Amino acid sequence: MGTMPQLRLPSRFEIWQVSLNDTQGHEQTGERPAIVLAIHTRANVCMVIPLTGNQDTLRFPFSYGITRSATNGLAQDSVVLIYQMRCLTSSRLIRRIGSVEPHHIRAITTLLKNYLGLGETAHS
Secondary structure, eight states: OOOOOOOOOOOTTTEEEEEOOSSOSOOOEEEEEEEEEEEEETTTTEEEEEEEEEEEGGGGGGGGEOOOOTTTSSSSEEEGGGGGOEEEEEEEEEEEEOOOOHHHHHHHHHHHHHHHTTTTTOOO
């Protein structure tokens, strides 16, 4: 018997093709690129933000446009759907596409903090 190839673990802010086949309503579905936000190796899950080629979604708060490049490996200009981030089991990661450029990482991180209310002071 041969050995199974090892799946390369993702890194933060890499873009991976993922499988989102169990969605409902307006959630992104099918195989699509997603940005890896966090990896929990013991639980075998990672937090991702799906992307779409539908530029109309830029009208929604907590969305962000990325132009395709050799670095990010996207097939088309895409929109990061921060409001649709979710956890996936690592088996749903299909292949690495590329990496998010530093100026986009800064913008996405700011939007994430605002969306999650991080950095705000607690009110009693």
